[in-house]
Amino acid sequence: MAMPARSLREISRHNLHTFRHHYVSEISGSLGDLGTFLPIAIALAVNNTVSLASTLVFSGVYNILTGLFFGIPLPVQPMKAIAAVAIARSFSPGSITAAGIFVGGCILIFSVTGLLRWFSSVIPIPVIKGIQVGAGLSLCISACGTILSPLGWISPSWADNRIWAIAAFIALVTTNVYRRVPYALIVLSIGLIFAIILTALAGSLPQFQIWHPWVTIPTPNQWRVGSVDAGIGQIPLTTLNSIVAVVHLAHDLFQTSVQAPSITHIGLSVAGMNLLGCWFGAMPVCHGSGGLAAQYHFGARSGASVIFLGVLKLFIGLLFGETLVDLLKRFPGAFLGVMVVAAGLELAMVGESLNTSGARDLGQSRGGVIGLAEQHIGPVLTDEERKRRWTVMMVTIGVLVGFKNDAVGFIAGLLTHWAYDVPKWWDKGRAYWSEGRLQL
Template sequence: MAASTFRQISTRNLRKLRSRPVSEISGALGDLGTFLPIAIALTVNGTISLSSTLIFSGFFNILTGLFFGIPLPVQPMKAIAAVAIARSFSNGEIAAAGIFVAACILVFSVTGILRWFSDVIPIPVVKGIQLGAGLSLIIASAGKLIASLGWIHPSWADNLIWAIVAFLFLVITNAYRTIPYALIVFAVGLVFAIIVTAQSGSLPSLTFWRPYVTVPLGSDWKTGAVGAGIGQLPLTTLNSVIAVVHLAADLLPGVKTPSITSIGLSVAGMNLFGCWFGAMPVCHGSGGLAAQYRFGARSGSSIILLGIVKMIVGLFFGESLVDLLKRFPSALLGVMVIAAGLELASVGESLNTTGARDLAGKGPGIIGDSEQAIGPILTDYERKKRWTVMIVTVGLLVGFKNDAIGFLAGMLCHWSYQLPGLFTKIRERLTYGRLRV
């Protein structure tokens, strides 16, 4: 990165932090609804070190904010985490899974495969992946975090009443976006967790980080790479690299969008370094970016602040935080995840307007009430075709809970619309050949 570019990013980070500090702090907390439950579950299973995860993910947060200048999240690799939790992976097995995915993404990045892949994927499929990921977050939150709650259970601090209050507050902040929703909800949840933890006598204590090295053995590579790593690859490629670059361009049009290659190298570097020390495999995800944007983050300063806090907490408290974090109200976390899902799903609205990259700048356009072009003129057939491709991608992704299946279904649908044109070209070529004879 050129020195001038780095200075521009740093200047913008500082300017945003000074002009809207509360919003940047609130936005930094937007992705905790995904990060905390997975990190806690893996820690309780003995699969990762919470201290190492906080320290390394915090360090990566700081680097991401400094070099990209946008609220790009550092979040768990969900496919790996799901398998690791279900099968109680060892330290070596989850490290092997993360290192395997990182090595593959590194190869894809330096060879240009990622960039080529991004160029050939149609925008309706990309939008479908984003919309599907948003709906998946909402469904997962409603089905796992909130559905298990009762009206007064499991405790006075965590129940359906608090979930409803948090959701109503979220609805209000849709009209008043300057209210730091995530900051307020997180502060309330933290107070509740501290009170409940204090009642049980297990408050965090000063516990310095003791680093150790995790070296995967032969069997670890087989279980981790084959059992979890292969399933993570399409998710990382599609949602953590390609979709996140498109989303950054949609949400922050006035900011330079990171390249596909740079995001790929970032994902690879984080895991080729952190996984050897017991840290959770991480990536950048469109869901986390949408969440942090929804709650106010507009620059890299938000995640730099988050990274500093995570590193301090990891260095001095680490594993002693597990009991406290386990008692953070699911009702509040669940609504934060729903908000992130809604923000991510909303990008599908721009499919047939100039908000879609492949339509931007194509005129003439349809003129809206504000005398601005809101989209190129498309026939009803073209609009329906693009919408169908997106919905097929969404439907199969959500139905099978698998990004790869959704992606393949969307691509097959897209290619099916190309068949008439392909047959016409073949027929013309055959006819032309006969005429020459």
């Protein structure tokens, strides 16, 4: 992950300048991805699958390092495929440790051999856009179905119900017009106040508990279960959404402020996080385009935002640790759900630039204006080409959302893209045959 000293100095200046002039937006933006991070971390900690203290400490360190190295609000998110299997099957700490280390090792190999760069170069932009939009819609569906839908008008409590969800959504729409209002900061603060009150009434407030790390060594059976049952399914999700899609989204969002990270650097970052923290009971983590979109939506524009979040996580994890579980379990789902919806919508909006200069392949190979995502290209694409690109993206989105699987959506998008090229390949083959360049 080594970077030139000059780049690190530039990133540090960018972080300091942005935080000094826009510290409220940076702090608000840093909290934008907690709607994804908290529910999964809490669910795994309640099942004693991971250590909440270790998860907070290590993810805090990762936040600080990514902010210092990359200079953008790069999120540290749970590995969702591993988390889903671990929660459903009540994984032991050894099994989830094995899953995280297995995925980290695979990503390390892909990064150092150049497979990640090759993979990124051959994936069509409409497929990548489809993965991003599909991930955004999946976040919205998940938030509405699992967090918001179970709420009643006055249940499960006075602090968490549909009335508060509607109020939070109205506030979200309003702050989309008045962007200077730090929505995530306000909503998270209110939610924490409500959670503290509910926890105090239950008599289980967090207490000081210094972090005591321990090492988890998986058994042979745990290596098999973690790697095969959870790790293999996570690899395509991590590669597509946590590396390739993140790099493309970073180029789209930050192309005028700071140099976006490379495929290899993001891959090494994901590998390093899991090859280190999982041994100590921390949750397997990655970067994610949904989290990046969420933090950007709520105001984050530099690495200073995630550095702030990392310091906060590190402080809380070191001093309170596992005693935070009861408090975080009582954080209102009404607020968490709306924050996740906002993140999903922000990510889904990247699909709008598919046939404009916001699409990197058009800006680079079609003579478009690079760096102006808002400027639509005139007669660069024919109507037929626009329709083809749109169809490939929509097939990717539909299959991804329908099967709830990034890899299946990716394959469907690729097959659709290749199907459009069959007539071209056929004509080329006939031409080679007629010229005598192709013989049986």
